[in-house]
Amino acid sequence: MKKYAIIVAGGIGTRMKSAVPKQFLLLNGVPIIVQSINRFLTYDDKTQVIVVLPEVHVTQWEAIKFQYFPDTEIRVTTGGMTRSASVLSGLALINEDGLVAVHDAVRPFVSKETITQSFKSADKHGSGVAVVSLKDSIRELINDESIARDRTNYVLVQTPQTFRVSELKLAYEKAGAGLFTDDASVYEAAGFSVNLVDGTYDNIKITTPEDLK
Numbered sequence: 001m002k003k004y005a006i007i008v009a010g011g012i013g014t015r016m017k018s019a020v021p022k023q024f025l026l027l028n029g030v031p032i033i034v035q036s037i038n039r040f041l042t043y044d045d046k047t048q049v050i051v052v053l054p055e056v057h058v059t060q061w062e063a064i065k066f067q068y069f070p071d072t073e074i075r076v077t078t079g080g081m082t083r084s085a086s087v088l089s090g091l092a093l094i095n096e097d098g099l100v101a102v103h104d105a106v107r108p109f110v111s112k113e114t115i116t117q118s119f120k121s122a123d124k125h126g127s128g129v130a131v132v133s134l135k136d137s138i139r140e141l142i143n144d145e146s147i148a149r150d151r152t153n154y155v156l157v158q159t160p161q162t163f164r165v166s167e168l169k170l171a172y173e174k175a176g177a178g179l180f181t182d183d184a185s186v187y188e189a190a191g192f193s194v195n196l197v198d199g200t201y202d203n204i205k206i207t208t209p210e211d212l213k
Helices: 032-043 055-068 083-091 112-125 165-175 183-189
Strands: 003-008 048-053 074-078 099-104 127-133 138-142 145-149 155-164 196-198
Touching: 003 032, 003 083, 032 048, 032 055, 032 099, 032 112, 048 055, 048 083, 055 074, 074 083, 083 099, 083 165, 083 183, 099 112, 099 165, 112 127, 112 155, 112 196, 127 183, 155 165, 155 183, 165 183
Parallel strands: 003 048, 003 099, 048 074, 127 196
Antiparallel strands: 099 155, 127 155, 138 145
């Protein structure tokens, strides 16, 4: 099936305390977003990459694409006010069924194995969402108190989150583009079952100066 990767690049650098959007910051001399995209092109160079970012960042992205991807077809569209609205903008550029991975632009360390397993899972089950187990103990905050919870009942959700295109589009039609924090939540809210695949602990989301270090 045709493979797509929607790279969500909506960050404006607030928590990073940087005037440069975090996805454009340099990591070992290369913009973070370039490294994230390259993970998918290394997995399969026929993957159709779609970058979603704020309109004010389009010119900056075009300069990056010219430098790092001069001969690669990468489509771009502007995002909405929420992450879900941005993903919808990316989905609107896909006119045929296939498999689509939605990935944070600031997760440049995603492994080829995780990408592979997410696509395989989506092909077989309809979805493949990368997760890792919790290492720390957790407590649930309830009003002014807290209650210990069994960490083995929980996982941390990462990206990529990969789906059949037709099912993810249908999920957004049913659930809408509200204040969902990820696509798995939209998919689940529409009545679909979320299938999990193994992520890795080094697949971090670069959000703060400490993450960048």
